[in-house]
Amino acid sequence: MAALRVDLRPLREPLGFVRGLQWFFSIFAFATCGGFSGSVSVVISCGGKSNISVSAPFAYPFRLNRATFSPPLTALCNGTWAEEVHLVGDFSSSAQFFVAVAVGAFLGSMAALGVYLGALHLYRHRDGKMALVDFVVTVVFSFLWLVSSSAWAKALTDVKMSTAAPLPHCDVPSVTCGAPGVTSMGALNVSVILGFLNLLLWVGSSWFVYKETHFHHPTPPAPPTAATM
Template sequence: MAAPRVSLGALKEPLGLSRGLQWFFSIFAFATCGGFEGSVTVRVTCPGGDNGTEARVTNVTAAYGYPFRLNQAVFQPSLTHLCNHTWPHDVHLVGDFSSASRFFVGVAVGAFLYSLGALGLYLGYLHLYRCAGSRLPLLDLLFSCLGAALWLGASSAWAQGLRHVRAAVTAPLPHCPSPTVTCDPAAATPMGGLGASVAFGFLNLLLWAGGSWFVYKETPLHRPAPPPDPAPM
């Protein structure tokens, strides 16, 4: 294997700069989605008894987070002990949105690893990358276009999944027998970070689509092959 020729000059070119931006913003994409933890709290008011006892108020909380299997998030303390056993079973949030969120985080991690590897190639082996007959630019272009397509699919799927997560978290508590028992929203974790993850996803889509152009310019499809050496006289 040829010895590396380490040079930071590639970072000053659009080819290396775009890879650096892809690596940097992929971190924000998977961190804002994969690191999210939240909860939703509902205030349950049980009616008072016939003997003049006051109504009892209890806050129940369901914790959830990545990968957003909301149907596994149980309200605690158990509602089966409240309001004279109004709820015969534990109550969960509704929905499983793990496929969209895991797809998104998987694409972000893959983009992080590939862009980091490509940066290492540019910084140490740019002379081999650009030598005559090298197929590395064509392979790089193939993976760049694939990355842009994956970012489009993952960001769109997660944007749709996030809308469902918001709707599920803000939905009324199931099987609340109003007006006998009242169930009022008390608190919920803000989802600004999850909204940012969608924004970072589409930003990465633009970075990978734009970066594909700079990779294309390195391929024989754009750069003509050098002319053959003149024949000796």
């Protein structure tokens, strides 16, 4: 392609360096959230039987209302639980939105890096169209990171509350339930931190992209034509 001019110097400039950071941290943002799996475990004692361990696995996208305990509680404690017990809540919308934004940011930053490294001379053309598109995309992703990270942070708080809730019907004299044991959610905490870190990176990069647009560098007026004799 005649217009392609590979140049690695933009990586040493804030414009390309911050894009590289965005690409790197977006990978970990969707990996820490989208790759999570865990379980809730409870020890039950009843009817002369002690230490019966039941567990309910859950994972991304955190549709907890579909997670049931195994072995089934209906088979335990002489019918104390007449129906299957599910975890509470469906937090898939917030989780999937967060992961979708992270994947989109990964692809967008990678595409921008490709332009910077292979077509910077076109990006900095005097018409400024490519830089303007880049600026709009950067502002949009800054807003998306703000909304998705906030929504996912709230959803994660609700996930923790739901998985820590005690089993129902554990108040009868013949049934004793231990406190729920939940898989560590450290990776999910990290995903929230990475979400807000990506927000800062995209907001910060908007300034560097803005400097490339004609709003910061107005197009110089065309030189006057020579008067005809």
